[in-house]
Amino acid sequence: MFGCLVAGRLVQAAPQQVAEDKFVFDLPDYENINHVVVFMLGTIPFPEGMGGSVYFCYPDQSGMAVWQLLGFVTNEKPSAIFKISGLKSGKGSQHPFGAMNLPQTPTVAQIGISVELLENLAQQTPVANAAVSSVDSFTEAQMTPNPSEAFIPANVVLKWYENFQRRLTQNPLFWKT
């Protein structure tokens, strides 16, 4: 029913089914993963009124599973790209995989898909910065509204200002020389 693709690696189309409505893909060497694509294979749609919540699960320093909600796939939006490389905060969110106690290996993370009612999905809030489309719109809107525009790190301006201020204090007319 589902496929999972780590950018740069081979596609996976055979998740482990850990419950009637729960599917898990292993992500070996997850610390070297930037983007993960989760998609429906197109063979079996969700039952009417159902969709899938997509979770990223990784081991924290003590080997406990931390789950974060990445987003959703539905019959209307049967695929999504998620950026997981920034998700290292360690703050877990509520998740429906609790009792399953997936074995945690330090270098292996998981993608978990939970089939749920669409109205339940609508009440869940994915972790910030995982959806590739919102990262894009942030980048384009806030950082590069015009691709030809250049940006300067704020601390460079601050350092210049502090330097300028110091020289101005020493000699109020230094800038004329």
Add this chain to the structure above:
Amino acid sequence: MFGCLVAGRLVQAAPQQVAEDKFVFDLPDYENINHVVVFMLGTIPFPEGMGGSVYFCYPDQSGMAVWQLLGFVTNEKPSAIFKISGLKSGKGSQHPFGAMNLPQTPTVAQIGISVELLENLAQQTPVANAAVSSVDSFTEAQMTPNPSEAFIPANVVLKWYENFQRRLTQNPLFWKT
């Protein structure tokens, strides 16, 4: 052999084979596409020493096909995410699909995959800003080496400088007031 996935849509796993070594996926409504994932299905690897160059083809205003090289897939890197939403420059690149004369529909673009010798691929330069991973590394390395760092558009600094210069000319001690 290949799959193609537009983020948010159903996966395509049956390209049109337009020559022995050329495969084409249609991308309907391509102006609403941000990201495209191209991947090997994992069933048939490339022959030894071969790989695939991945092209994006879209109709220009007069309906002529414009081809741009997005990047590559190989047995070692069997999948890639490309950002095509920024590729509207209209400048085409050299491509091996020339004689095929694919029918152009105003709203339909194509992904073309050409199987070639790896040493030929190594001499081809993809269009800038299409590879999602290089966009990332550019963003992270050049724009936000530290996520807590802020950036200022260069023209804001320039405007401030011009303003400061003007006021300094009018009154060399204005900054003291």
